Amino acid sequence: MATPHISASPGDFAEVVLMPGDPLRARYISERFLENARPVTSVRNMLGFTGTFRGKRLSVMGHGMGVPSISIYATELVKTYGAKVLIRVGSCGALRTDVKLRDVIVAMGAGTDSNVNRMRAMGHDFPAVADFTLARRAVEAAEKRNKPVRVGNVFTSDLFYHPQEALNATLAKMGILAVEMEIAGLYGVAAEFGARALALLTVSDHILTGEHLSPEDRQTTFDEMIELAFDVAASEA
């Protein structure tokens, strides 16, 4: 039984799904980290794969850009394919001077300019937060690897090119570490359908300084975040 956006058969997905935004990154992750990976969906080229990692069955699938896109895939994975844990692995722009390029962020909570969670909460504010156990495991795994992470709040924006010029400084003052475009939506879907979610982000560019990672640097740095995500995923599968 396929959905409008996922062509997999029942049982094709594992209960734990890692989700990068870029479907080509999903393929890269499956080739580099999964054993016996097989493609399970490719509608609109939003690629998904299932394989094993340290003997545990895991899936990886792209979620596209923006809250509407991740909301569709996350909802269908949970409601139709029985996913119970969704872990976004993504990139972000740092908003504060104490956040550096290549830092890995465990996104505890996400503010947003998107209206989706207010639609869910009858017009009221909704706390879009990570599953605590998953977040704690990510922090513990990072400590074990001797790769410290930042733990804190991020901002999920509907607009990559934002017209509110004062927004970034205001968010930074409120302690928001970085900006990206999906997490508040992911945490909202998880809450609505009883799944658990976490997002890990690598700082790929710095909004204040204009610094950004080269493509080679991105690969290496993202691999470190993905290894961390697999530590968490394998502890769940």
Ligand SMILES: O=P(O)(O)O[C@H]1O[C@H](CO)[C@@H](O)[C@H]1O
């Ligand atoms: O995590 P990735 O896919 O890199 O996503 C980030 O990059 C895209 C914007 O370039 C947005 O989707 C943002 O959340």
Ligand SMILES: O=c1cc[nH]c(=O)[nH]1
């Ligand atoms: O959404 C994003 C992702 C990376 N960098 C940004 O500035 N915004």
